[in-house]
Amino acid sequence: MAISKRIVLHFPKRLVERPIVSRLVKDYNLDFNILKASVTPEEEGLLVLELSGKQGDYDKGIRYLTKTGVRIQSLSQDVIRNEERCTHCGACITICPTGAFELEPLTRRVNFYDERCLACGLCIKACPPRAMELHF
Ligand code: SF4
Ligand code: SF4
Numbered sequence: 001m002a003i004s005k006r007i008v009l010h011f012p013k014r015l016v017e018r019p020i021v022s023r024l025v026k027d028y029n030l031d032f033n034i035l036k037a038s039v040t041p042e043e044e045g046l047l048v049l050e051l052s053g054k055q056g057d058y059d060k061g062i063r064y065l066t067k068t069g070v071r072i073q074s075l076s077q078d079v080i081r082n083e084e085r086c087t088h089c090g091a092c093i094t095i096c097p098t099g100a101f102e103l104e105p106l107t108r109r110v111n112f113y114d115e116r117c118l119a120c121g122l123c124i125k126a127c128p129p130r131a132m133e134l135h136f
Contacts, residue, residue, distance in 0.1 A: 002052065003053070004075065007072055008047070008118060009077065013044065024064075029054070029069040030057055030058060034135060062085075079114075088110045090103060119134075
């Protein structure tokens with residue numbers, strides 16, 4: 001059975017330069033479409049992929065990624081902002097790889113555009129008052 005899933009891959013610094021994703025095509029017969037790629041301030045690589053192929057190949061490919069040290073996150077979770085907690089400090093703006101936060105110049109408020117959010121979770125740790133929450 002063919003499947004297609006959107007996932008986020010977190011590459012630790014030591015793996016950022018390695019051709020890991022290309023092996024998914026060569027060794028596991030999977031197709032991928034890169035939806036977003038970035039390097040975080042801690043130099044972790046972040047890749048949002050649509051990965052498709054046969055279920056068995058997909059499972060093997062995921063096992064290969066996990067074994068090499070890549071952290072995988074599915075996009076079936078949702079990140080929301082607890083508006084009562086947000087102090088509009090701006091700490092999340094540069095952290096977010098998709099530009100989901102923007103500073104409103106006149107009011108100095110930080111707007112959150114949840115339609116841009118890929119649920120990578122990076123802003124959760126970065127937010128001092130813990131206003132960003134992960135929901136499953
Ligand atoms: S880091 Fe947290 S408190 Fe600061 S603007 Fe972003 S969501 Fe609001
Ligand atoms: S989880 Fe946070 S950092 Fe990640 S894309 Fe969504 S808003 Fe941006």
